[in-house]
Amino acid sequence: xxxxxxxxxxxxxxxxxxxxxxxxxxxxxxxxxxxxxxxxxxxxxxxxxxxxxxxxxxxxxxxxxxxxxxxxxxxxxxxxxxxxxxxxxxxxxxxxxxxxxxxxxxxxxxxxxxxxxxxxxxxxxxxxxxxxxxxxxxxxxxxxxxxxxxxxxxxxxxxxxxxxxxxxxxxxxxxxxxxxxxxxxxxxxxxxxxxxxxxxxxxxxxxxxxxxxxxxxxxxxxxxxxxxxxxxxxxxxxxxxxxxxxxxxxxxxxxxxxxxxxxxxxxxxxxxxxxxxxxxxxxxxxxxxxxxxxxxx
Amino acid sequence: xxxxxxxxxxxxxxxxxxxxxxxxxxxxxxxxxxxxxxxxxxxxxxxxxxxxxxxxxxxxxxxxxxxxxxxxxxxxxxxxxxxxxxxxxxxxxxxxxxxxxxxxxxxxxxxxxxxxxxxxxxxxxxxxxxxxxxxxxxxxxxxxxxxxxxxxxxxxxxxxxxxxxxxxxxxxxxxxxxxxxxxxxxxxxxxxxxxxxxxxx
Numbered sequence: 001x002x003x004x005x006x007x008x009x010x011x012x013x014x015x016x017x018x019x020x021x022x023x024x025x026x027x028x029x030x031x032x033x034x035x036x037x038x039x040x041x042x043x044x045x046x047x048x049x050x051x052x053x054x055x056x057x058x059x060x061x062x063x064x065x066x067x068x069x070x071x072x073x074x075x076x077x078x079x080x081x082x083x084x085x086x087x088x089x090x091x092x093x094x095x096x097x098x099x100x101x102x103x104x105x106x107x108x109x110x111x112x113x114x115x116x117x118x119x120x121x122x123x124x125x126x127x128x129x130x131x132x133x134x135x136x137x138x139x140x141x142x143x144x145x146x147x148x149x150x151x152x153x154x155x156x157x158x159x160x161x162x163x164x165x166x167x168x169x170x171x172x173x174x175x176x177x178x179x180x181x182x183x184x185x186x187x188x189x190x191x192x193x194x195x196x197x198x199x200x201x202x203x204x205x206x207x208x209x210x211x212x213x214x215x216x217x218x219x220x221x222x223x224x225x226x227x228x229x230x231x232x233x234x235x236x237x238x239x240x241x242x243x244x245x246x247x248x249x250x251x252x253x254x255x256x257x258x259x260x261x262x263x264x265x266x267x268x269x270x271x272x273x274x275x276x277x278x279x280x281x282x283x284x285x286x287x288x289x290x291x292x293x294x295x296x297x
Numbered sequence: 298x299x300x301x302x303x304x305x306x307x308x309x310x311x312x313x314x315x316x317x318x319x320x321x322x323x324x325x326x327x328x329x330x331x332x333x334x335x336x337x338x339x340x341x342x343x344x345x346x347x348x349x350x351x352x353x354x355x356x357x358x359x360x361x362x363x364x365x366x367x368x369x370x371x372x373x374x375x376x377x378x379x380x381x382x383x384x385x386x387x388x389x390x391x392x393x394x395x396x397x398x399x400x401x402x403x404x405x406x407x408x409x410x411x412x413x414x415x416x417x418x419x420x421x422x423x424x425x426x427x428x429x430x431x432x433x434x435x436x437x438x439x440x441x442x443x444x445x446x447x448x449x450x451x452x453x454x455x456x457x458x459x460x461x462x463x464x465x466x467x468x469x470x471x472x473x474x475x476x477x478x479x480x481x482x483x484x485x486x487x488x489x490x491x492x493x494x495x496x497x498x
Contacts, residue, residue, distance in 0.1 A: 007469070010469045010473055011465055011470075013469070014468055014472055015465050018449075018450070020449075020450050020465065045476055046473070046476065049472050049475055049479065050472060052421060052425065052479060053444035053445055053472075055421065056421070056422050056425055056445055057422065058324065059324075059327065059328050059331055060324055060327075061326075062337065062341060063341070064319075064320065064323065065319050065323045065326070065327075065344050065345050065348050066319050066320065067315065067316060067319065067348060071349050071352075072349070072353075073353070
């Protein structure tokens with residue numbers, strides 16, 4: 001026969017075995033156990049079962065379960081650092097070569113063309129603005145050559161005083177070896193003509209467009225000739241020292257003074273190049289070291 | 298260093314401190330996993346995964362019993378594995394206990410016993426393990442924690458996150474089922490563990 005015991009009694013008996021029953025319930029159960037044989041037998045079976053379960057040997061762990069840095073996820077930090085260092089190195093190298101070759105192109109390959117073009121532009125600008133006489137003489141000289149024959153045809157549009165200074169300037173330009181007395185006369189005439197042309201410069205400029213544009217093109221392409229065209233005029237005239245035409249010389253000196261201004265930028269460029277080179281090499285070496293460390297771990 | 302100090306150091310990323318805790322609790326964690334799974338290889342995997350998970354979740358430990366917190370991770374991992382095995386049952390091609398002495402954890406324990414006692418304890422351990430397999434997961438967990446690992450009711454309740462009354466009732470029912478199961482082994486069990494040939498319910 002199987003004795004029927006309520007689940008509540010089984011629960012209390014089990015807790016009683018483990019001394020987990022409250023004091024009042026424990027006393028009540030002990031009183032019942034003293035009277036009920038079935039309850040005592042059930043309690044004994046439970047005790048044997050519990051002892052059997054507690055007799056099962058403990059098993060030793062077959063190995064240590066300690067964590068390695070890889071298991072703990074600590075190794076992920078180094079590859080990230082290593083790849084970021086590689087990226088920094090690559091970007092610094094790219095920027096370094098861009099700056100370096102840019103510097104080379106502007107300072108080594110182009111320096112012959114760059115200073116040559118700047119002075120003419122400035123001298124022309126200066127000549128147009130400050131010493132109109134110089135520009136007028138150049139225009140006058142070249143206009144005299146080109147439009148010598150056209151003047152007869154365009155005679156109506158060209159002012160009547162123009163031929164006199166043009167002829168004087170032409171004589172001046174062609175006969176550089178003439179005596180000083182003649183030169184003084186021609187120069188005074190040229191000055192007078194220049195004054196006239198300055199007053200009538202817009203007219204001369206408007207009349208034949210090709211005449212005005214020609215000297216500017218020649219000046220930009222052949223800078224030495226512009227100096228050759230202008231300097232003989234001033235050298236042959238004794239009044240050059242006192243005349244405002246001498247202001248053309250400072251314009252040349254201004255253009256020559258520009259290289260030192262650009263030279264101030266060179267140290268900054270060198271510093272940038274140095275910093276980029278240092279970053280490229282430094283980060284590259286760091287990436288290499290971190291890569292070796294990540295492999296070693 | 299005390300346990301609380303080791304836990305605080307481990308929370309700050311000190312892996313050596315955490316590994317000292319691992320060495321302290323690895324036998325207990327492996328035993329629970331082994332009794333739950335009855336397979337040393339699976340128990341090994343569960344134990345290792347549980348320690349890795351414990352290290353990563355260490356900041357979620359808010360005090361109390363570290364042992365209970367750690368074994369909750371082990372039992373939860375065992376639950377997941379048991380559910381997975383139920384969905385996809387597998388049969389090992391190699392014998393685990395009788396013929397394979399190295400695989401049997403019985404031979405790893407208490408070398409001071411005589412061969413007879415050892416054999417008897419081996420028989421009893423096999424019988425208990427068989428009966429444990431017939432229990433439901435919830436009952437098995439309580440029996441393993443309280444009777445096999447010696448937890449008190451409070452620790453067991455903290456481990457399974459259930460009230461104390463639930464632990465009491467589950468344990469009583471589990472012991473009763475184990476008792477009925479072990480009666481089936483009869484003469485195979487050592488004399489002191491033989492139960493009366495009567496069922497109580």
